[in-house]
Amino acid sequence: MTDDPHPDTVMAAEYVLGLLEGEDLLAARAREASDATFAADVALWQDRLAALLDEIAPQTPREEVWQRIASELDGASDSAEVISLNARIKRWKMATGLAAAAAVAAISLLVLSPSQTPAPVVGPDTIEAAPLAASIPIGDTALRLAVTYLPEREELFVSASGLTADGVHDHELWLDPQDDSPLMSLGVIAPGEERRVALSPEVAAKMADGSPLLLTREPLGGKPPEAAAGPVVAQGRLQKI
Template sequence: MADPLLPDDAESVLAAELALGLLEGEELAAARRRQLADPAFAAAVERWALDFASLAQDVPEAAIDPSLWDRIAGRLPAADSRNLVLALRRWRALAVAASAAAAALLVILLLRPIPAPVVLPPEPAVVAQITGTEGAVFAARYDAAQGMLHVRTEAMPATRLAPELWVIPAGGKPVSLGLVANRGGRDVAVAPGHRALLTEGATLAITMEEPANAPHAGPSGPPVAAGKITIL
């Protein structure tokens, strides 16, 4: 048997039914009279009406089969008639409210604008053009995320020595980054302790060194090519 409604529950269900237009005949007339005579009940009806209006906004109406409630009542177990009617009213009010909420949510999901994709700014590019007086030309691009310096040798005088790449911070001493290719490209892994040196305005330089024992502690002669690092 359905649990009997408490007085406050019965008041709330009646107010909801009146706001939803579910009452008929004498029940409707009695509820209207009470709405006029009882300010608290009138306020409850108004609250329900506002709640249902916001839920059902822009939701198309759908007709309900008039025999639906009778079929539901016929399937319920036998119980005290007054409690059964009140329980059915409460269930019917909640069912209508839930349907309106679901329909409103569907409309919101269908009509809401699709957010524009977030476009992240490109990572700054660290580049350097390394040129010399003897026709040596190198290009360098640094990938900070991987700590990798991509160096391409465009031109270099013929020699048995190997080109060694150095970074020279402003006011500092040359630090070897390793050998690069005599021709074509080579990726140079920059040691973590040297990565902070690859900043705007620092110099990349090439000297010609003996390939053995590279990288060296310092250059053996003047650079054949040099260029400033630029961050684009």
């Protein structure tokens, strides 16, 4: 018998701490929207870690700490992991203060096996590169449409897990630029699927913190050319994560 934590528990903790990136982050967001057990793990970690924030004073590592890290990496083997760590040294310096201290304290709560190593603490990206996300409630149900936008890739990840098609309508996702521009289509939703959508530069330029997202009911195939968008059935807002 082993006391090692379940991988989902570790993933939920890392997700709450903001340690996940790229594919791992997208997978966690999709799981939170579609898997009630994983969502409960996320909520549990949010409650557990909230108390730590009241107890940890802001800390700024000394410059010699970063120098020692860089020295250790320079002397290590040229593995993929070391290359990745070297590339992130500058971003680690941004991971100071309360967020970094909370991450270290929370990871210490996990019981890791010898083969498991905590992920490096990675600070938030610059404002321009910060991912955006929205969780759009579907009517009075517990279902939600999870939307994540990655600015550096100009890609949208849409998780419609749990949703089912009615065979009569399709639903289309729209961005409201909140200026004189018309609504911009982000594509037709695929019920029960998770899709990656590459955005045009024109649409990507309008993706911003606080921008409304609208879900409309359309004929099969989406809004017909030259026709007005259908009735709004759900809505949410993009927020930095």
